[in-house]
Structure formats: structure tokens, C-alpha cells
Amino acid sequence: MKQANPMLEKLTEILPAIRANASKAEELRKIPQENVDMLHALGLNRAFLPKAYGGLEISLPEFTECIAALAGACCSTAWAYSLLCTHNHQMAMFSKQAQDEFWGENPDAVASSSIAPFGKYEETEGGIIFTGDMKWSSGVDYADWIIVGLNRMVNDEKVYSFAVIPRSDFTIIDDWYAVGMQGSGTKTASIKGVFVPEHRIQAAKDMMEGRHVGRELYPDSKIYHTPxxxxxxxxxxxxxxxxxxxxxxxxxxxxxxxxxxxxxxxxxxxxxxxxxxxxxxxxxxxxxxxxxxxxxxxxxxxxxxxxxxxxxxxxxxxxxxxxxxxxxxxxxxxxxxxxxxxxxxxxxxxxxxxxxxxxxxxxxxxxxxxxxxxxxxxxxxxxxxxxx
The missing domain is CATH 1.20.140.10 (Butyryl-CoA Dehydrogenase, subunit A, domain 3)
Incomplete structure (x- = not known):
């Protein structure tokens, strides 16, 4: 028997309004602010936020059921917003210092991403200097942070990694003119010579295999001990x-x-x-x-x-x-x-x-x-x- 999904029940009430805004999303080429406000009011953005910061830590089946329903109303909204939500799961694998910077003052903070390793970096004391025009960053207009991918050389080995950068350190290039998913706002984030400290960098492989630095932070969690x-x-x-x-x-x-x-x-x-x-x-x-x-x-x-x-x-x-x-x-x-x-x-x-x-x-x-x-x-x- 299928378990009740309280988040889906709340979401269902606003789906007609989301559907009515689908054309507006395409005209704006990003999620309408009204949609973001409605979804935030439900707390959907906190689906994968750690409970320590006021999050819900709901299960993956509950979340995906919501995203499927949301996509039936406006897939552009679902595409961008779901990524803003799921990046919280990724951030919960970073260090406590990184998480405090990310959510400490604003538990509703979210990140967009651009994870293809197209950017360039230079090693420096305590971290890296990162530069790149990072494309395909869905929902970036509403992001407080961005997670970017890079291939970092570690002991002469290329290690695919992620770096987390605040909104103050990048600009948005308004270049999303697409035939499909027009309202997802999948624009380019331009990052020029930004310092990223070591505590905001992590290897993807470690996050796939349980070696991430944040693993011990949530010993009782049911969603963070997973790739x-x-x-x-x-x-x-x-x-x-x-x-x-x-x-x-x-x-x-x-x-x-x-x-x-x-x-x-x-x-x-x-x-x-x-x-x-x-x-x-x-x-x-x-x-x-x-x-x-x-x-x-x-x-x-x-x-x-x-x-x-x-x-x-x-x-x-x-x-x-x-x-x-x-x-x-x-x-x-x-x-x-x-x-x-x-x-x-x-x-x-x-x-x-x-x-x-x-x-x-x-x-x-x-x-x-x-x-x-x-x-x-x-x-x-x-x-x-x-x-x-």
C-alpha cells in the first residue's frame, strides 16, 4: 500500500496556478517569481535540507512523486526547481564549515550548478582560483550559490571535483534562448578569478563512495549515506x-x-x-x-x-x-x-x-x-x- 505523501498533497493545491503560469515561464525564459514563492511556501526547497538547519530530509520516492506532478503542470519550473532542491543533498556531504556558510544565515539558500568541467583553475594557498563561463545552469536566477565541476590534478591524477561559489562571486549571462524547457532559465554563470577555499571543494568519487568529509555529520540520517x-x-x-x-x-x-x-x-x-x-x-x-x-x-x-x-x-x-x-x-x-x-x-x-x-x-x-x-x-x- 502506497504511503501518504503530505508534500504532494500540499503541492496538488497549487498545481493549477503553476499550470496557468506555464506560458509566462516561457516568455520570461525563467521560473516566474510567483512559482518560486508558492513552492518555497510549501517548503519543497527544504526537501533534502538537513534537519539541523530546519530541513525535512524526505525520502527520494516522496520527492520524485512531487516533481513528476509539478512537471505535468510546468516542466520548466520542475526542471529548474528540482535541481535547486537536489543540490541541498549534495551540499550536506561537504564540511560543516561549508554548510554553515551556505545555510547558517539563510536555511532557504539553494544552489544551481554547472558541472561539466569546462572551467580553469590555479592552485593557491588554501584553495584554488577558478575562472570559467559555466553554461547550462538551470534556475541560476534564483540561486544563492553555484556548484561547478572541475578536473583537479591531485598527485598527477585528474580528479573530477566540485567547487561551491557564492552568488556575489559570479554574474549571469542571459543567453538561454531554447526551443524546449524555455522557462528553466538555464543560463551561463560567468566566474572570473574567484578564490574557492579548500573546505568548499570535494572530489565527486568520494561523494559516490561514502568518503565525503560530511559523512559523520548526520549519523542517523536516512538520505545522506548514499551516492x-x-x-x-x-x-x-x-x-x-x-x-x-x-x-x-x-x-x-x-x-x-x-x-x-x-x-x-x-x-x-x-x-x-x-x-x-x-x-x-x-x-x-x-x-x-x-x-x-x-x-x-x-x-x-x-x-x-x-x-x-x-x-x-x-x-x-x-x-x-x-x-x-x-x-x-x-x-x-x-x-x-x-x-x-x-x-x-x-x-x-x-x-x-x-x-x-x-x-x-x-x-x-x-x-x-x-x-x-x-x-x-x-x-x-x-x-x-x-x-x-
């Missing part, structure tokens, strides 16, 4: 699922009273629409079941303070991308026959179609990459370092 990446990326598949579920509802609503323009025939009475909605419905239902099982596994591992082996990590990593593939196929199957009138820019269906396909465009959700990751694992081959 950071599944939490960071959980929203991508949840959003694709939410969009696909909403697309099915939209298709049903549109088809119910639709007639052929030239013949007057009822569309819903013909065989092709019946077959298409049936297959898409089954495909999306299968994707939800697959994802819910995976998210439940994340939760159970965290509760046991158990870190997964390489197979389980590859399994989790690629489940998400395969579920997204199914959701996109389901959406595209319906979109193909929804008629020319739905190509108007103010129609929900074409926005859902664009958003759905955008969920499969992230580097982490590329199924061509994911299939190689799980295929190599299944055949006992060493991981390919060229694959993310």
Missing part, C-alpha cells in the same frame, strides 16, 4: 514521467470531442487513436513502475547506510534513461496525430511535446551512453572512462 548522483539526477526521469502522464490526459481531452475538419467524423471512434492511446498508456505505466521500484531501492540503501556495488550503480543510472526513452516514445506517438491546430504556440500539447523530448537531451539521460554503461557491466567489461 550523491542518483539524488542529483532523480528529477530528470520524474519530469519526463510527469510530462508523459499529462500528455495522455491532454490527448484524451482533445480527442474526446474532436472531429475531422473535412468529413466531420469523430476521431475517438476510429481504430488508430484507440491503439495509440492504449500503447502510450501502457508504456508510461511501465515507466512509472520501473522508476518507482528504482527510487524505492535508493531509499532502502540509504536507510541501511549501504553503498551500492558497480552493477547496482549502473542499473540505477541506466534505468532512468530507459524510462525516459519510453516516456518520450509515448508522447511522440500521440503528438504525431494530434492535428495541426496543436502547433499553435499557446497550445499545451506542443509545449509538452517539446519538454518531453528535452528531457532526453541531457548528457545524463542519453540512452546511447547508458546502454553502453549497463551493457559493459552485464558482460563483465571494465567501465569506459569516456562514458559519463
Amino acid at each position: 550523491y548522483r542518483p539524488y542529483f539526477a532523480c528529477g530528470f526521469a520524474a519530469m519526463s514521467l510527469g510530462v508523459a502522464e499529462r500528455m495522455i490526459e491532454s490527448y484524451k481531452e482533445l480527442t474526446k470531442n474532436r472531429v475531422r475538419a473535412y468529413t466531420g467524423a469523430q476521431v475517438k471512434a476510429s481504430i488508430p487513436p484507440i491503439l495509440r492511446v492504449a500503447e502510450s498508456y501502457q508504456q508510461v505505466a511501465a515507466a512509472r513502475a520501473y522508476l518507482e521500484k528504482t527510487w524505492q531501492e535508493h531509499k532502502e540503501y540509504g536507510e541501511r547506510h549501504e553503498y551500492p556495488d558497480s552493477y547496482t550503480l549502473a542499473h540505477w543510472r541506466t534505468n532512468q534513461a530507459y524510462a525516459i526513452k519510453m516516456c518520450v516514445q509515448a508522447v511522440n506517438r500521440l503528438w504525431e496525430v494530434m492535428g495541426a491546430s496543436n502547433w499553435y504556440q499557446d497550445r499545451e500539447a506542443q509545449r509538452l511535446w517539446r519538454e518531453s523530448n528535452m528531457t532526453a537531451a541531457h548528457a545524463y539521460t542519453d540512452y546511447d551512453v547508458c546502454a553502453q554503461i549497463i551493457g559493459r557491466e552485464l558482460l563483465g567489461l571494465d567501465p569506459d572512462p569516456a562514458l559519463l
Whole structure:
């Protein structure tokens, strides 16, 4: 029996208002302030905030259920806001000093990110000097901090790491002109010669394998003794699922009273629409079941303070991308026959179609990459370092 989700119950009440703002989000090319205020008022931004700072520490299944529902109303809002939330989970793995700087004066502080290691750095006493125009930083307009990726040389070895930088140390380049997810505000953060102290730098591998410096801070937590990446990326598949579920509802609503323009025939009475909605419905239902099982596994591992082996990590990593593939196929199957009138820019269906396909465009959700990751694992081959 499914457990109650109080956060989802509260969220459901504001979804009509979020949906009504979807066009506004696209016009602004960022989340409307009203949406941020409503979501903050629910406390969703504190989902993964440590209880020590006033957070909720809710489970991953509870959170993803909320993000799926939010995406059905406005995927742009869900995309940016979910990342602002999940970065709190990542920050809880940093040092106490870093966390106090981050949340000490403002427990509602959140971070955006740009984790592809495109920036440059110089070693200096007590840390590094970082420079870079860091692209793809969703929700950066509402971020108090940014988490950036870098390849740091440690003992002649390249170590993929994260550095945390305050809002005062970067500027935003307003360059997000996209066809899909227009309202996510995925802009570029420009960072020029900023000092990042050592306590705000951490190796990604340590955060995947339980060696992060913050591990002992929350011995009773059920969500921080787990790899950071599944939490960071959980929203991508949840959003694709939410969009696909909403697309099915939209298709049903549109088809119910639709007639052929030239013949007057009822569309819903013909065989092709019946077959298409049936297959898409089954495909999306299968994707939800697959994802819910995976998210439940994340939760159970965290509760046991158990870190997964390489197979389980590859399994989790690629489940998400395969579920997204199914959701996109389901959406595209319906979109193909929804008629020319739905190509108007103010129609929900074409926005859902664009958003759905955008969920499969992230580097982490590329199924061509994911299939190689799980295929190599299944055949006992060493991981390919060229694959993310």
C-alpha cells in the first residue's frame, strides 16, 4: 500500500496556478517569481535540507512523486526547481564549515550548478582560483550559490571535483534562448578569478563512495549515506514521467470531442487513436513502475547506510534513461496525430511535446551512453572512462 505523501498533497493545491503560469515561464525564459514563492511556501526547497538547519530530509520516492506532478503542470519550473532542491543533498556531504556558510544565515539558500568541467583553475594557498563561463545552469536566477565541476590534478591524477561559489562571486549571462524547457532559465554563470577555499571543494568519487568529509555529520540520517548522483539526477526521469502522464490526459481531452475538419467524423471512434492511446498508456505505466521500484531501492540503501556495488550503480543510472526513452516514445506517438491546430504556440500539447523530448537531451539521460554503461557491466567489461 502506497504511503501518504503530505508534500504532494500540499503541492496538488497549487498545481493549477503553476499550470496557468506555464506560458509566462516561457516568455520570461525563467521560473516566474510567483512559482518560486508558492513552492518555497510549501517548503519543497527544504526537501533534502538537513534537519539541523530546519530541513525535512524526505525520502527520494516522496520527492520524485512531487516533481513528476509539478512537471505535468510546468516542466520548466520542475526542471529548474528540482535541481535547486537536489543540490541541498549534495551540499550536506561537504564540511560543516561549508554548510554553515551556505545555510547558517539563510536555511532557504539553494544552489544551481554547472558541472561539466569546462572551467580553469590555479592552485593557491588554501584553495584554488577558478575562472570559467559555466553554461547550462538551470534556475541560476534564483540561486544563492553555484556548484561547478572541475578536473583537479591531485598527485598527477585528474580528479573530477566540485567547487561551491557564492552568488556575489559570479554574474549571469542571459543567453538561454531554447526551443524546449524555455522557462528553466538555464543560463551561463560567468566566474572570473574567484578564490574557492579548500573546505568548499570535494572530489565527486568520494561523494559516490561514502568518503565525503560530511559523512559523520548526520549519523542517523536516512538520505545522506548514499551516492550523491542518483539524488542529483532523480528529477530528470520524474519530469519526463510527469510530462508523459499529462500528455495522455491532454490527448484524451482533445480527442474526446474532436472531429475531422473535412468529413466531420469523430476521431475517438476510429481504430488508430484507440491503439495509440492504449500503447502510450501502457508504456508510461511501465515507466512509472520501473522508476518507482528504482527510487524505492535508493531509499532502502540509504536507510541501511549501504553503498551500492558497480552493477547496482549502473542499473540505477541506466534505468532512468530507459524510462525516459519510453516516456518520450509515448508522447511522440500521440503528438504525431494530434492535428495541426496543436502547433499553435499557446497550445499545451506542443509545449509538452517539446519538454518531453528535452528531457532526453541531457548528457545524463542519453540512452546511447547508458546502454553502453549497463551493457559493459552485464558482460563483465571494465567501465569506459569516456562514458559519463
